[in-house]
Every structure is written in C-alpha cells, then in structure tokens.
Amino acid sequence: MKKFLLASAATALCANAALAGGHGDEIKIGVLLGFTGPAESIAAGMAPAAEAAIQEVSESGLLLGGKKVTPVRADATCVDAAAATAAAERLITAEGVSGINGALCSGATGAALMNVAVPNGMVMISGSATSPGLSHMNNEDNGLFFRTAPSDARQGVVMTEILREAGIDEVAVTYTNNDYGKGLADSFQAAFEAAGGTVTINAAHEDGKADYSAEVGALAAAGGQRLVVAGYIDQGGPGIIRAALDAGAFDTFHLPDGMIGNAITDRFGTEINGSTGQVPGTDSPGAARLAEMGEAQGFDGTAPFAAEAYDASALILLAMQAANSNDPSVYKEKVMDVANAPGEQIYPGELAKALEILANGGDVDYVGASAVELIGPGESAGNYRQIEVRDGKIETVKFR
Missing domain, CATH: 3.40.50.2300 (Response regulator)
Known part of the structure; x- marks a missing residue:
C-alpha cells in the first residue's frame, strides 16, 4: 500500500x-x-x-x-x-x-x-x-x-423491517468475508436483535469455493426460519443457496442488494420461490x-x-x-x-x-x-425496493 x-x-x-x-x-x-x-x-x-x-x-x-x-x-x-x-x-x-x-x-x-x-x-x-x-x-x-x-447501516434496518413484518423472528446469516459482507451482516444483526429477533449464527463464507456443504452444515445446525445470504450474485452466494437447497437445510432465503439480479432467478427459478430481499431503488x-x-x-x-x-x-x-x-x-x-x-x-x-x-x-x-x-x-439518505421471488421471477413488492 x-x-x-x-x-x-x-x-x-x-x-x-x-x-x-x-x-x-x-x-x-x-x-x-x-x-x-x-x-x-x-x-x-x-x-x-x-x-x-x-x-x-x-x-x-x-x-x-x-x-x-x-x-x-x-x-x-x-x-x-x-x-x-x-x-x-x-x-x-x-x-x-x-x-x-x-x-x-x-x-x-x-x-x-x-x-x-x-x-x-x-x-x-x-x-x-x-x-x-x-x-x-x-x-x-x-x-x-x-x-x-x-x-448498509440503513439496509440492515430495512432488512429487519421486511423480515419482522413477514413474521420471521429467527434467521441464520452467512456473509462474504470482506468489508461489504461483514459490514452488512453486523448492521443487520444489531438491527434485528434490537427489534426482538434472534440471529442463530452469523458466519463468514469465502468466495470461489466449489463446495459449501460444510458452511451449510453449520448454518443448518444453528437453525432459523430463513437464511440471510449477504454475498455476491456471481460468486459464493449462489453456491451457498445451491448447497442449502440440496441438503434440504433451507428453502427460502433473504437476499440483500449484492444478491439481486436476473442472474439469481436464471439460476434457481422457482426453487427459491418465497425468498425476499431489497435493493436500492424508488418508484x-x-x-x-x-x-x-x-x-x-x-x-x-x-x-x-x-x-x-x-x-x-x-x-x-x-x-x-x-x-x-x-x-x-x-x-x-x-x-x-x-x-x-x-x-x-x-x-x-x-x-x-x-x-x-x-x-x-x-x-x-x-x-x-x-x-x-x-x-x-x-x-x-437511502431508498429501497423490496422484492420477492414469485413463480421464479423477481417481483417488486413495495418501496421503502
């Protein structure tokens, strides 16, 4: 440097x-x-x-x-x-x-x-x-x-609002092991717990791995109603989702901004129906x-x-x-x-x-x-578009 x-x-x-x-x-x-x-x-x-x-x-x-x-x-x-x-x-x-x-x-x-x-x-x-x-x-x-x-200090609050309004009070969190992933995961955990929710595990994952079964095993053991994947759309995030689906560990996911785009639904389609998320945006x-x-x-x-x-x-x-x-x-x-x-x-x-x-x-x-x-x-100041995967497509639910 x-x-x-x-x-x-x-x-x-x-x-x-x-x-x-x-x-x-x-x-x-x-x-x-x-x-x-x-x-x-x-x-x-x-x-x-x-x-x-x-x-x-x-x-x-x-x-x-x-x-x-x-x-x-x-x-x-x-x-x-x-x-x-x-x-x-x-x-x-x-x-x-x-x-x-x-x-x-x-x-x-x-x-x-x-x-x-x-x-x-x-x-x-x-x-x-x-x-x-x-x-x-x-x-x-x-x-x-x-x-x-x-x-992401703001995004953590928005994530909390979306999940709590959906009746989710326990989640597992995995994040890409860098400034973005850790910052978002920590901001979310603070906001979610302040709102009365429970984070069962908050664990890093490394990008570029061929097999995420060990990471998913730890996440599944901790449990939770939904898995928050604070990762990247073209790297470890989809690998975590694939391993979780194959193991039957989680069937719905919460997707922050780095995980939202057509590439995610092109890859998983209806397999992740009911998954939620948010990305900056307005109406x-x-x-x-x-x-x-x-x-x-x-x-x-x-x-x-x-x-x-x-x-x-x-x-x-x-x-x-x-x-x-x-x-x-x-x-x-x-x-x-x-x-x-x-x-x-x-x-x-x-x-x-x-x-x-x-x-x-x-x-x-x-x-x-x-x-x-x-x-x-x-x-x-921050505005967000709330999304849900429906029929294998990303649909806008509301704006926050």
Whole structure:
C-alpha cells in the first residue's frame, strides 16, 4: 500500500496540472466498476447507465463552454485491492480523468479512494459501495468521496423491517468475508436483535469455493426460519443457496442488494420461490424516466444500481458546471449543492436544462433517477425496493 501511496503522491502534481488545463476540449470521466469478479453481472447493468449521463451531457454541448465528455472504463474486480488501486491509478495518471464514477464494491472503493484518489485530489462518487465503514473514511477523504447508494447501516434496518413484518423472528446469516459482507451482516444483526429477533449464527463464507456443504452444515445446525445470504450474485452466494437447497437445510432465503439480479432467478427459478430481499431503488418519476431512456438506448434502466450509477455521473458533471471548473479540488465543493434543495428539480433526460440553469447562475436540486438526497458527509439518505421471488421471477413488492 505504501508504494501505491508514494506513487500517487509523486504523480499528484502532474495530474493536477493536467486537470487545471482542462484537457483541451475534452473531459474524461472514469467508470471504475467490477467488470470481472463476483459482481460482474451488476457492473454490466451499471456501466451503460453511468455512460448514458455522460453522453447526455456531452451531446448537449453546454458543459463548461462546450466541452465534450468521454467515459473511460477500468476494472476494479471487486475483490483485488491491488487491481482496484492500479485501475484508479491508470485512470488518473494515464487517462487524465477529471472524476471517477465508482467503484462498485466497498473494498475496491476504499482501496482506490485512500491509495489513489485522495493523494491525487480526485473526486469519486460510488453508486453501489455500501459498507458502513466507508462513512468513517469521510474524516480522511478531504471531501472527495460521495455515494448515491445508501449505507448498509440503513439496509440492515430495512432488512429487519421486511423480515419482522413477514413474521420471521429467527434467521441464520452467512456473509462474504470482506468489508461489504461483514459490514452488512453486523448492521443487520444489531438491527434485528434490537427489534426482538434472534440471529442463530452469523458466519463468514469465502468466495470461489466449489463446495459449501460444510458452511451449510453449520448454518443448518444453528437453525432459523430463513437464511440471510449477504454475498455476491456471481460468486459464493449462489453456491451457498445451491448447497442449502440440496441438503434440504433451507428453502427460502433473504437476499440483500449484492444478491439481486436476473442472474439469481436464471439460476434457481422457482426453487427459491418465497425468498425476499431489497435493493436500492424508488418508484419516483426519475426512476420511470431512466427506464424509458434505457429502453430507447438499449440498456436496462431498472437494473440494480443503474439509477445510482447514472446519478453519480450526473452529479460529477453538474458540480463541474456549478463550479465553472473540472478541477476536482474546486468542484468537490459543489456536489452537495447540486444534489440538494434549493433549486429547480432535475430528472434523467434533463441534464441540458440543468447545465443551462447553472451556467446562468441559477440553482438546481438534482433529484435524478434515485431520488437523490445527500446527507452528512456525502451520504445517500437511502431508498429501497423490496422484492420477492414469485413463480421464479423477481417481483417488486413495495418501496421503502
């Protein structure tokens, strides 16, 4: 880690000089997601949404006097801190980006932020990193980090509400052994027990194993009315579910955000009917508009974290316009301003209008696709879509 920090510090002066120059008529935005690894199917839904906002702004010709904006993808892998650090380093020092949308997973986000973004003074806005531990980094991030996805401190409460309302008072918990999994599992256990529930076991699992029978044996022995699987949709989470079904240990599951997507029902279908879960989302007008935009442009605007990814890009670009600068050390001060009232409310497809208002000295309240409201040190207030698997499909039950 020290080597990366030194490398980043050594290149900071060069990178900041490039930023001050504005990259001529082009501004680059990094899209740092886990394109490979345990959440790659989630990244596949997020990236085109993140890039749709960038394209919308670029085509408007209204950003900072007519600058074009180009997305640059980089793979943070979700599970390899060194890879995440190297990917962020490339975006800043080789590509000369002026902001980073990402990363996807919490561990990768923390590594890229503290090893690279902070030493280089780079703004990062994540649409999916949810670990409560990232909130504590706000004391060290120099005001550079924001997120449009809510913290798992909030998700733990929402999970508790869903399960208790369903009459579930005893659960077993298994979590992927990293920042995301442990943070969510601990937040949930605290909330569930405070609400009178019992967590019979709270045990880690490692990703990438071929056989999870031993883990499922321990979970089954502890018992519970439902198994909470705080894992990744493309890694150990499905392995746990498969082993639990084969052993007859559990037949319904609770699925947090990292486990929700078409990949899970494509794999299990009706086998997991009655399973529940939640993922960030709203039934706001902005969510409907992004869904329409996605249909027209060939991406799924309703995919998990797609709304938050679109909003992350939009906030970066609107903050630049508000600050009249693409220098992160300058426009970081405007992110909270454009995200919150007062000002004219702005939804997906209206970024040109927002840019015009800001250029004329007006104020905007960016509501976006996820009903954006930033609180505290750049945290999302948090909205969730409650789901249930019915007839082998993910169905929306309500919004919270």
